[in-house]
Amino acid sequence: MDTALLANATIAQEQRCGLQRSSVSSSYALFLMHIGSIFLACKLLHMVLRRLYQPRIVSDLIVALMIGKVPSLRLTFGLPVSIFVNHWDQYYFAAYMFALGLEMDPFTVFLSPTTDIIISYGGLVSTAAMIGLLYLILLHLDLGIKSKLPAIPLAFIGAFASTSSPVLTRVITELKISKTAVGRLAVDAGLHADMVATFLTSIGIMLYGHRSKQIVWRLIGLISLMGVIAVTVRPVLIWINKRNPEGRRMRGADMAGVAAMACALCVVAVRLHGDVNMAVFLVGLALPREGRVSRLLINNINYVLSTAVLPLYLCYVCIALRFHAPEAGDNSNSDYIMDSPISWEKLVVVSILGALGKVLGTFVAGRFRGLNWLESLALGVLLNMKGYYHIYCAFQAVSGRMISDGLFVALFYVVFETVTLTPAAGFAIATWARRGVERRMMMGLQFVSPTSELRIVMGLHGVENIPMAVKFIEAMRPEMGPEDLVVYAVDMVEMTERAAATLVKGEGPDAVTVGDEAIAAMRKEIGEALIAYQQENGDGLKIRRLLAVSSFSDMHKDICSCATDVGAVVIVLPFHKKQKMDGSMDNGHSGFRQVNQKVLQHAPCSVGILVNRELGRVNRFSVSEATQNVAVIFIGGADDREALTLGARMSQHPGIRLTVIRFLPDDAAHARASARTKRGHSILATASEEELQMQADDQYFAEFYQQYVANKKVGYMEKHVTDGAELVLALRPLEGQYQLFVVGRGGDRSSLITNGLIEWAECPEIGPVGDVIASTEFSKTASVLIIQQHDIRKRFKVIDDEFMPL
Structure with missing residues (x-):
């Protein structure tokens, strides 16, 4: 009898374990189905919108907004996205920033200024001057700036003046203007402006919340680290490139060694800087841009980010909870940040502040370098392109209590506005500029x-x-x-x-x-x-x-x-x-x-x-x-x-x-x-x-x-x-x-x-x-x-x- 009871108990225990395993397996399957549905929706929507010359970020933003704004979708997809992103959100952009720094050549700062560098500096200086002159006025306008530390204007300048060079490169390729003078200038100027503005943002984040003595030691440490990278790591990468010539498969041990070395340098930089994303950007900036190893790192990182990581990050941003109490006039009962009512005054002010300085400075610099007014205007419109990095900066600012929820929503829609309207404006300008060329009757x-x-x-x-x-x-x-x-x-x-x-x-x-x-x-x-x-x-x-x-x-x-x-x-x-x-x-x-x-x-x-x-x-x-x-x-x-x-x-x-x-x-x-x-x-x-x-x-x-x-x-x-x-x-x-x-x-x-x-x-x-x-x-x-x-x-x-x- 005891044997029968023991057998029954064993069977019951096995059944409970089987049900638990089945529950866990079904949860994983449901989790993967939700994540895969987001990827599929972004992919299918992009296939439609690319006919209108819209970059990949537009489809990602639309899917993220739908998940964040529609209660049923938010309830369905919110938990899987939060599980996937919540504990790693501060590291999500580390790979993005590392690849961004790796694409750039910091030595161009020390070269004699060419047309593209002058144009990029024109937009940077104009934006910096406008923010510097209007910053005190913006504080009194109750725009939503919560912190009044001196580092905030520097961070604002870096965010507003920067150009999303990866998105701009994709848009120029889709517009078929990459071989024109305007297209070449826009890509070069956008990359340089992105490098300088991101560096300014990095300095602003490092200055935020630290004492002067700490800042000095951090700067000395970072400069020393970048010097060590330039002296010791660059020759190592050059040697690895020679060991793996073009046409042969990359050695796995070499690639693993490079990845481990990059991770170690990033860890040291994080200890010195304090912010993981800006630290790895500086490491990428110090590493050589040329060579097969750098190209492989950039390609693989960007591919994984664009297809998997960044769409989920945007969804996470859109389902985030509010960081501040509801503002005056906010009758919404929702706890989600994207349900905050849109302040049209903030949206207009931020749009003008971001676009006017960039377009005006670029236009003046273009005219100074001998470009006609249409080419200068086209460059200003294209270089005003925003992207994933700007949404990340805005989200970090609102989560760090530097700006209000309403200002974050305004910044979010400004990014959405620029990435959707800039391709249309660029296409119209390119078509108009080509009209004179098409009048030439090239026969046979x-x-x-x-x-x-x-x-x-x-x-x-x-x-x-x-x-x-x-x-x-x-x-x-x-x-x-x-x-x-x-x-x-x-x-x-x-x-x-x-x-x-x-x-x-x-x-x-x-x-x-x-x-x-x-x-x-x-x-x-x-x-x-x-x-x-x-x-x-x-x-x-x-x-x-x-x-x-x-x-x-x-x-x-x-x-x-x-x-x-x-x-x-x-x-x-x-x-x-x-x-x-x-x-x-x-x-x-x-x-x-x-x-x-x-x-x-x-x-x-x-x-x-x-x-x-x-x-x-x-x-x-x-x-x-x-x-x-x-x-x-x-x-x-x-x-x-x-x-x-x-x-x-x-x-x-x-x-x-x-x-x-x-x-x-x-x-x-x-x-x-x-x-x-x-x-x-x-x-x-x-x-x-x-x-x-x-x-x-x-x-x-x-x-x-x-x-x-x-x-x-x-x-x-x-x-x-x-x-x-x-x-x-x-x-x-x-x-x-x-x-x-x-x-x-x-x-x-x-x-x-x-x-x-x-x-x-x-x-x-x-x-x-x-x-x-x-x-x-x-x-x-x-x-x-x-x-x-x-x-x-x-x-x-x-x-x-x-x-x-x-």
Whole structure:
């Protein structure tokens, strides 16, 4: 009996333990579900708002406000967020501040002031002067400043004068103005202003609540620590960078050692400074910005922060309890800080105080450095960008009883106001500034003088496109003459979450670059190959590097903006399909196909799509040592005339033997056309348009024949066919004779001999003839260049040439 009772008791105990384990497991599952729901909501909302050029912080703020303001959501998500953040809130921004300091170069303070530094100081000095003059007035206005210590104005100056450089970098990239003068100045000036203002805030926090003797010893200790870092730690990081060259996997022991060393330095700095976040910022500022180790630290920290930590911190701020008793006129019964009524007077005063000083100082400094009023105004608006750091400073101020709850709410909405309105204002200003540039009618090769400088935008997906790009560049170089060839090689990088989190200040024409290690390694390899080719064959050739980092749905805007800004005549993009080892083509990348389709539709100049096969498999970068047989397929239309012009330029290269193959309708095709003409007016109108095109073709081809074919510079072949089927049969024997076919896209062509081909095309965007030659069934060795001439009528939306604004 005792044995049975003991067994029953054991079973009951196991059941209770099982229920407890089940309860704990379900609690963890519910906790993870709540946290994951916040991440998912931020992600989905950002996917929608990025169409309006809104940065990631906007979606995070909206989700946080909804959780903080809606009682049911606050009840559901408040406890998980509080558990996740409550005990670590003062350390949440330590990693952010460390990465921010690591991105900055403090030695720029000691350099001779450049335009961007002068502009950043203009905004800082103007904001400091305004706060200094109005501080006593603000105290009497009952704005909500609770503490009257001397360190408070310094902290206010640092907070108001600083620019959220990570958010600004993302916005400038999304606005497609990172390659303009305003974009480059904004990124450089924003980073410098952020560094100086954050340093001032650090000093203000250190002065707050300490005696003068303590402050002196703290300053001496911090200066000594930063000196030790500069003397001892910098050489160690340089040595680690040499041990881990680019292209190799980072050694785990080295990375762990660097992380441990950074943590130890931060602990020492915290003991000296007192505030963990500002202490680690100073440590990051003292460490070297250059090198692979620093780049890896910045990339990984920013990625984790932007995707996981910062959204939860904003939610925690919005569900925080009040730190002060309700103010006069506050009838709210809620204990939550975000339920405090909005004081419009405080909101207006804080908005004006923050924006007026920054915009006015930047505007004056910009005008002083010779910028026009529109560029100076644009810089002032962009540099007024606020972000996560400003919300953190405001929350620390209200939790430290330095400001009231109402003033914190006003500061919160000021940040929300700047991050939502600044992209819209920047987009409007950028569009207005570009309007004059877009009035230039960049047409195509046919309308450019052979003796003028030729500018080409060359898109690159990756390292595999280098041989293709170099072969095309070499083919476009003339044998002799004073003309120059300028090639803008654009690295096409998809804007993923990791790429967005690793956007950093760039060099040269790109104000922004991607710090992700894989992308940086790819860009470095491409750059080294292009530099090697230019050094070997650099006479009359200039190669410039650019970056287009965007989502595939918007990447065409980057490409078209590059062409507009540099005045390019033609854009050349790789085909979205790649050749496999067996010679066939793969299914291709749908994202790059979408980019090609949109560039063909929106480009401000001619566009070429290059299907690469054997063209990019030459061992050396120069084609002058091996003859390349190139064929231009001419049927008719503006695109074919553009292809013929490009072929004429290629024919001047000593390593290229060009043949023009013209296809004409035979007697049967003419008879069929005459029978169709009698059936209706619409067909008659089409035939009339085709006759006009044929007249333009005959005139242009006669000039080409006289200049190139008659002088034996170019070979010529003529074929007569009835329809599309006969055209395909006539093209097949040419497969093994040429390494490159140049064809027109034929978008404006309504030829008798191509009817029916487009219905069977696998890739209609490259035209009927281009689709036939690009197919694996046609060839496994011949490359194809499909050309579309820019149609100026699309831009001005004219119906008849009589109304062209020429």
